[in-house]
Amino acid sequence: MKLIGRLLQLIIVIGIVAFLVLKFMPSHTTKASEPADFAMEAKALFQAFEFNETQASKQYIGKSIQVDGFVLEVDRDQNGSQTLLLSDRLDGDPLIFATLQADNTAQVGEKVTVKGQCTGMLFEVVLNKGVVLKD
Amino acid sequence: MLTCKKCLGTLCVLLFTLVTLFSQDYSCRTGHVHILSSTTLMDVDADNYQVQSRLDASTGEVSFVGLSKSFEMKSGALDQAFNSKYVDVSGFSKFQYNGQISNLDAIDFNTPGNYVFKVSGILSLGDYKRRTSTNGKLIVNEDLSIEATSDFDIIIEQENVERINRILKERLSNYLSFSSFGISRTITIDVAFDYKRK
Numbered sequence: 001m002k003l004i005g006r007l008l009q010l011i012i013v014i015g016i017v018a019f020l021v022l023k024f025m026p027s028h029t030t031k032a033s034e035p036a037d038f039a040m041e042a043k044a045l046f047q048a049f050e051f052n053e054t055q056a057s058k059q060y061i062g063k064s065i066q067v068d069g070f071v072l073e074v075d076r077d078q079n080g081s082q083t084l085l086l087s088d089r090l091d092g093d094p095l096i097f098a099t100l101q102a103d104n105t106a107q108v109g110e111k112v113t114v115k116g117q118c119t120g121m122l123f124e125v126v127l128n129k130g131v132v133l134k135d
Numbered sequence: 136m137l138t139c140k141k142c143l144g145t146l147c148v149l150l151f152t153l154v155t156l157f158s159q160d161y162s163c164r165t166g167h168v169h170i171l172s173s174t175t176l177m178d179v180d181a182d183n184y185q186v187q188s189r190l191d192a193s194t195g196e197v198s199f200v201g202l203s204k205s206f207e208m209k210s211g212a213l214d215q216a217f218n219s220k221y222v223d224v225s226g227f228s229k230f231q232y233n234g235q236i237s238n239l240d241a242i243d244f245n246t247p248g249n250y251v252f253k254v255s256g257i258l259s260l261g262d263y264k265r266r267t268s269t270n271g272k273l274i275v276n277e278d279l280s281i282e283a284t285s286d287f288d289i290i291i292e293q294e295n296v297e298r299i300n301r302i303l304k305e306r307l308s309n310y311l312s313f314s315s316f317g318i319s320r321t322i323t324i325d326v327a328f329d330y331k332r333k
Binding site: 024025026027028054057058061062075076077078079081083085097099117118119120121122123126128 | 164165166167182184185187200201202203204205207208210211212214215217218219225228229327329
């Protein structure tokens with residue numbers, strides 16, 4: 001009887017801990033201080049997907065990637081998060097679309113380094129939860 | 136001969152200009168898709184703000200495409216698990232919708248106002264395809280940009296629910312150990328797009 005009581009208490013405690021973890025664990029974020037899995041120019045990343053999307057998806061999706069590129073456009077998504085469109089040249093085609101975790105002062109025409117989680121390719125290679133790294 | 140070539144060149148330029156001026160292509164890079172699947176244990180409640188879409192106002196063709204890994208889960212624990220670099224989404228990395236507005240005549244894309252549209256199409260995720268039909272709201276703004284919203288329920292066959300839950304357990308089992316985690320038969324999908332004319 002004592003054992004059953006103890007087991008019941010343990011189950012309840014585990015249940016409460018599981019509930020608290022599910023309820024209050026923070027979402028996944030990109031940390032500027034942590035090294036990226038890959039670092040490359042915007043064009044190299046775009047070309048990797050363009051050349052072989054299946055292979056590039058396996059290699060890069062879900063990974064933290066740091067890309068360098070020129071800002072073509074600064075906009076906001078429907079959640080209010082700032083988005084950046086990057087290219088390899090000031091007059092180049094869009095190559096990278098990045099959504100930032102927090103607002104940045106990056107301007108159109110500026111060369112920036114953005115680190116974020118690669119989620120795949122649509123019109124451009126997409127980075128989510130991005131941070132703009134300062135030199 | 137030279138005069139003919141000149142005429143042909145001028146005609147080509149004129150045609151190109153006319154097509155560009157009267158083009159009714161719209162695009163959006165920051166569309167929003169929200170999905171909700173309720174189970175007895177927990178809700179799978181996720182948002183994707185990186186959905187790209189195209190709308191051809193002259194033909195009524197509408198499409199959107201998004202990436203599975205761009206979904207952000209409302210539950211922090213699920214989000215951490217799903218966004219782990221080790222969770223493999225190959226085979227399901229993209230979802231896509233290709234549809235057709237059936238009441239195009241009822242919408243004037245050059246006149247600001249609120250319109251109701253009817254759309255039918257096919258939603259795809261990996262090799263899973265589902266034909267859907269639904270209504271939506273379309274707002275033509277003063278600057279002739281467009282906002283479109285719609286929602287639909289997908290009811291998944293039981294064998295596909297079991298298949299999807301099996302895949303989820305295989306790919307997420309290192310991070311989640313609830314035996315009853317999974318999706319329900321009904322998934323509610325809300326979409327919203329802010330289009331700009333190309």
